[in-house]
Amino acid sequence: MLEIKNLHASIEGKPILKGVNLKINPGEIHAIMGPNGAGKSTLAKILAGHPSYEVTEGEILFKGNDLLEMEPEDRAHAGLFMSFQYPIEIHGVSNVQFLRDALNSKRKAHGQPEISPEEFDKLLVEKMKLMEIKPEFKERNLNEGFSGGEKKRNEILQMAVLAPELAILDETDSGLDIDAMRIVAKGVNQFMTKDIGLLLITHYQRLLDYIKPNFVHVIMDGKIVQSGGPELALDLEEKGYDWLEASPEEEKLG
Amino acid sequence: MSTDTLFRGDSEYKYGFVTDVETESLPKGLNEDVIRLISAKKNEPDFLLQFRLKAYRKWLEMSEPRWVNVDYPEIDYQNICYYTVPKHKPALNRLEDVDPEILKTFERLGIPLDEQKRLTNVAVDMVFDSVSIGTTFKKKLDDAGVVLCSISEAIHKYPELVEKYLGSVVPIGDNFFATLNSAVFSDGSFVYVPKGVISPMELSTYFRINDKETGQFERTLIIAEESSFVSYLEGCTAPAYDNNQLHAAVVELIALDNAQIKYATVQNWYSGNPKTGEGGVFNFVTKRGRCAGVNSKISWTQVEVGAAITWKYPSCILQGDNSVGEFYSVALTNGRMQADTGTKMIHLGKNTKSTIISKGIAADFSHNSYRGLVKVAPRATGARNYTQCDSMLVGANCSANTFPYIEVANSTSQVEHEASTSKMNEEQLFYFQSRGLSKEDAVNMIVNGFCKEVIRELPLEFATEAQKLLTLKLENSVG
Numbered sequence: 035m036l037e038i039k040n041l042h043a044s045i046e047g048k049p050i051l052k053g054v055n056l057k058i059n060p061g062e063i064h065a066i067m068g069p070n071g072a073g074k075s076t077l078a079k080i081l082a083g084h085p086s087y088e089v090t091e092g093e094i095l096f097k098g099n100d101l102l103e104m105e106p107e108d109r110a111h112a113g114l115f116m117s118f119q120y121p122i123e124i125h126g127v128s129n130v131q132f133l134r135d136a137l138n139s140k141r142k143a144h145g146q147p148e149i150s151p152e153e154f155d156k157l158l159v160e161k162m163k164l165m166e167i168k169p170e171f172k173e174r175n176l177n178e179g180f181s182g183g184e185k186k187r188n189e190i191l192q193m194a195v196l197a198p199e200l201a202i203l204d205e206t207d208s209g210l211d212i213d214a215m216r217i218v219a220k221g222v223n224q225f226m227t228k229d230i231g232l233l234l235i236t237h238y239q240r241l242l243d244y245i246k247p248n249f250v251h252v253i254m255d256g257k258i259v260q261s262g263g264p265e266l267a268l269d270l271e272e273k274g275y276d277w278l279e280a281s282p283e284e285e286k287l288g
Numbered sequence: 289m290s291t292d293t294l295f296r297g298d299s300e301y302k303y304g305f306v307t308d309v310e311t312e313s314l315p316k317g318l319n320e321d322v323i324r325l326i327s328a329k330k331n332e333p334d335f336l337l338q339f340r341l342k343a344y345r346k347w348l349e350m351s352e353p354r355w356v357n358v359d360y361p362e363i364d365y366q367n368i369c370y371y372t373v374p375k376h377k378p379a380l381n382r383l384e385d386v387d388p389e390i391l392k393t394f395e396r397l398g399i400p401l402d403e404q405k406r407l408t409n410v411a412v413d414m415v416f417d418s419v420s421i422g423t424t425f426k427k428k429l430d431d432a433g434v435v436l437c438s439i440s441e442a443i444h445k446y447p448e449l450v451e452k453y454l455g456s457v458v459p460i461g462d463n464f465f466a467t468l469n470s471a472v473f474s475d476g477s478f479v480y481v482p483k484g485v486i487s488p489m490e491l492s493t494y495f496r497i498n499d500k501e502t503g504q505f506e507r508t509l510i511i512a513e514e515s516s517f518v519s520y521l522e523g524c525t526a527p528a529y530d531n532n533q534l535h536a537a538v539v540e541l542i543a544l545d546n547a548q549i550k551y552a553t554v555q556n557w558y559s560g561n562p563k564t565g566e567g568g569v570f571n572f573v574t575k576r577g578r579c580a581g582v583n584s585k586i587s588w589t590q591v592e593v594g595a596a597i598t599w600k601y602p603s604c605i606l607q608g609d610n611s612v613g614e615f616y617s618v619a620l621t622n623g624r625m626q627a628d629t630g631t632k633m634i635h636l637g638k639n640t641k642s643t644i645i646s647k648g649i650a651a652d653f654s655h656n657s658y659r660g661l662v663k664v665a666p667r668a669t670g671a672r673n674y675t676q677c678d679s680m681l682v683g684a685n686c687s688a689n690t691f692p693y694i695e696v697a698n699s700t701s702q703v704e705h706e707a708s709t710s711k712m713n714e715e716q717l718f719y720f721q722s723r724g725l726s727k728e729d730a731v732n733m734i735v736n737g738f739c740k741e742v743i744r745e746l747p748l749e750f751a752t753e754a755q756k757l758l759t760l761k762l763e764n765s766v767g
Binding site: 082083084085086105106107109110111115116118121122124125126127131132133135136137139140143175192196 | 724
């Protein structure tokens with residue numbers, strides 16, 4: 035469903051990605067690991083359509099369509115979702131309003147009628163229960179005053195409600211304690227089906243104890259330098275990234 | 289696209305057209321003869337002529353305030369016309385007689401005047417170049433005993449009320465612009481709500497500047513007798529001229545025992561060319577309410593999105609014990625606009641309460657300042673104030689300032705002040721977009737979320753309009 039071919043990208047003229055190739059099929063869980071500054075989050079943001087990055091070479095196909103030609107909202111409508119590493123706080127916009135408007139805009143794009151407030155409420159309550167989010171978070175301002183863990187759980191809640199076909203989780207594990215990690219993993223695992231592709235971006239192996247990937251890729255200096263099965267993550271945990279081919283300067287960039 | 293450019297580009301000002309009407313004007317310039325002539329043309333009683341002359345003489349000794357955080361070229365007061373009226377002024381109460389061009393103007397502004405299309409449950413008084421054109425729903429108001437008419441009409445019909453209250457809240461000689469208004473005001477609205485009457489509908493005045501060289505000096509006086517209630521809204525637009533029009537209005541509100549006045553403004557004067565800053569209205573307005581009676585309440589709500597320069601501090605004098613003053617404000621500046629706006633809450637009575645909620649949004653090269661005074665007099669035991677000032681910046685070239693002044697002379701009073709500054713940025717918009725919402729929806733939700741506490745204070749009929757207006761101001765350059 036997703037095919038990234040020879041992707042080069044830069045921010046403010048500085049090259050970050052230098053030829054990334056990756057293919058994700060429905061039902062597969064891929065993990066991308068790598069040191070800080072290697073380009074992990076850049077890849078996630080480019081997939082979602084962040085305006086600050088410039089793609090200088092290569093292409094990305096999502097369900098056969100040229101993803102790079104699509105606006106971020108069109109990518110969301112097409113079934114792509116990225117969970118933010120640092121979810122944004124918005125004053126005066128409630129969680130429930132945000133999510134209902136987001137879902138309705140997706141339904142509208144697909145020619146479906148708007149979901150009624152009652153129906154939406156049922157859906158939301160069910161998903162909130164799964165993510166162990168307290169009911170009062172419905173009416174709270176979007177991410178405002180949420181703890182780090184609450185924000186991350188809220189991201190997964192958004193994913194569950196919007197029901198994408200390809201989900202990209204950008205460092206969803208960062209800043210989570212074990213309990214929060216368990217809840218997030220439960221939400222993600224329950225969401226996964228044979229029709230859904232999942233791309234986990236993480237710095238640590240820890241998350242992969244809870245969400246089992248089919249493939250692990252190591253990205254360094256803007257390229258995938260190693261791919262393998264889940265055992266690769268364990269190797270990295272043990273040996274670090276040094277044994278792969280990074281030069282010392284680039285590691286300092288993080 | 290970066291958010292720096294979010295608000296750039298020519299914002300389309302859809303009210304910028306000019307209406308071709310035959311008018312009668314006095315020559316430009318100001319002197320005692322002009323004032324006598326204005327008064328004579330309006331056939332005013334002597335007390336009003338004396339009021340005007342006294343103001344004029346005081347004005348000659350005054351100078352423009354210089355403490356304001358705005359910058360504008362010197363105004364030549366002798367190059368302004370102080371009196372313009374449409375030649376075909378209708379007989380009072382007969383809207384059918386209004387110059388059809390003027391009626392069309394109000395239609396284009398979305399203020400339909402014929403019976404079928406009128407705004408439901410809102411009585412409208414139209415003021416065109418400072419002259420009242422007519423009032424809708426006269427009958428319904430008459431039945432309730434509520435008076436909504438032009439101040440010129442009130443001067444003849446209710447001279448004792450006008451004489452008693454005119455200048456009682458904003459005294460002659462209060463400040464430069466108010467004093468000029470007292471000398472030359474041409475028309476405006478008058479509202480009187482008798483004892484115990486709850487106004488059966490929203491009252492509204494729609495102000496339209498049309499003439500290029502006429503100053504707009506309207507005067508509004510609202511009196512709420514004991515235990516009465518009235519909600520009033522004013523709207524403002526002007527054509528897009530490349531010179532500046534001066535607007536120096538005065539609004540006075542009086543609330544007696546247990547009375548309540550809600551006053552809302554949606555101000556969308558032409559704000560000048562967004563790139564060069566050329567043209568636009570200078571909006572120098574004095575608005576003040578006096579909670580004269582016990583348990584009285586005055587609420588100001590303003591949505592200020594227009595004018596090249598805004599200088600405006602709708603205030604409350606909390607004289608009666610237990611009286612309440614409120615100020616809810618959204619001020620949006622973009623292009624080269626400059627706004628210095630806020631409020632004054634003067635606590636004189638015991639257990640008086642005031643609330644100030646100010647939301648400033650600055651974009652492009654604009655300057656947006658909140659300036660507010662909370663003053664608690666020695667005998668105002670138990671007075672309380674809560675102030676919240678939030679600013680939102682869009683782009684890197686605008687500025688937002690907060691100038692809060694707090695003077696407390698009573699140790700039992702309680703004053704709170706909260707302030708915040710945030711930025712609308714690319715990351716926020718991207719977050720919304722990545723969830724499937726368009727950029728326009730994102731701007732709409734962020735801005736209206738930011739202003740929510742103020743918008744919900746507007747009468748229902750206008751809240752949606754105000755929201756649309758805010759979004760429209762931003763959308764022009766977002767698409």
